[in-house]
Amino acid sequence: MYITKEALRYLAMFNNSCKVFGEKKIKNSRYLVNLALAGKGISFDLFQKKLPQESQMYKSLKGFAGLMGSEEINRKLILDYFSGLNHLIASQEQIDILKLNTKGDNFGEKFIVGHMLLPVTLRSTKYGIVAVYKIGKKEILLENLIAHPFAKETLDSSSQRGYVHFATIIELNPDTDEWEQIAKKQEKLELLKDAISRIKGINYAEFWNLSEWTKENLKICGF
Amino acid sequence: MCLTIPKKVISKDGDFFVLENPKGNRQKAKSIVDLKIGDYCLTQNGFIIQKISQKEYKQAIDYINSIRKEA
Numbered sequence: 001m002y003i004t005k006e007a008l009r010y011l012a013m014f015n016n017s018c019k020v021f022g023e024k025k026i027k028n029s030r031y032l033v034n035l036a037l038a039g040k041g042i043s044f045d046l047f048q049k050k051l052p053q054e055s056q057m058y059k060s061l062k063g064f065a066g067l068m069g070s071e072e073i074n075r076k077l078i079l080d081y082f083s084g085l086n087h088l089i090a091s092q093e094q095i096d097i098l099k100l101n102t103k104g105d106n107f108g109e110k111f112i113v114g115h116m117l118l119p120v121t122l123r124s125t126k127y128g129i130v131a132v133y134k135i136g137k138k139e140i141l142l143e144n145l146i147a148h149p150f151a152k153e154t155l156d157s158s159s160q161r162g163y164v165h166f167a168t169i170i171e172l173n174p175d176t177d178e179w180e181q182i183a184k185k186q187e188k189l190e191l192l193k194d195a196i197s198r199i200k201g202i203n204y205a206e207f208w209n210l211s212e213w214t215k216e217n218l219k220i221c222g223f
Numbered sequence: 224m225c226l227t228i229p230k231k232v233i234s235k236d237g238d239f240f241v242l243e244n245p246k247g248n249r250q251k252a253k254s255i256v257d258l259k260i261g262d263y264c265l266t267q268n269g270f271i272i273q274k275i276s277q278k279e280y281k282q283a284i285d286y287i288n289s290i291r292k293e294a
Contacts, residue, residue: 056227060267086269
């Protein structure tokens, strides 16, 4: 199994945007960023072997690749992994186990929505970058987002499509067909629709202190 | 945050294992490791990724309890 250089960039962005605890994960974040900056794909087994700290996450990614019949871990596989049903169910389970739904202010619903890769429409405003996520007839607003340094283009003032994961913009102006396919796939995720139906949006400056956390994490990773 | 959750193997249904999490909720999952009924395992994003001992299962539950406050 091989992981492509593009997949390493995306994995680094997902890792950087996912709120983690402890020194263990920070070391892995730095490792991923450095690998992505090196700009070369590598054997996935070698990638796992060289992780500074063992992580179960990457074992499941390999399992997902096997299930999808993919012989390599590439950008598309990573996007499918973080935008699909498995990731959604795992989010719900974390809420149950950690009792996150007892934290108030729809924390559980916001956790489910934030945890997924979302195809959004982005806009730069004087209050910062905002995103609109639409599912069915419902729209929510995502505020105080941070553009990951690996995201390809500079955001201008006009609306454009992109991908968001927690408080981080992962990509700007992705392929339109791909963006629409992910949106259509998510239309069928009842758990996600249900969570969205109960919130108006997520302000990441307030929710879980994620805007600030993301900035700090990126700084630690050398950005 | 992507948490690895310890579970017990309850039964097998075709290619899927029926698992029970520490709260008693059950789900089906595919495995990338060999397992039998009664084993303990770790799951991540819906996949069984590692077989663990009963002692490690208890340690994993203790870890989850410890980060519940931090989360």
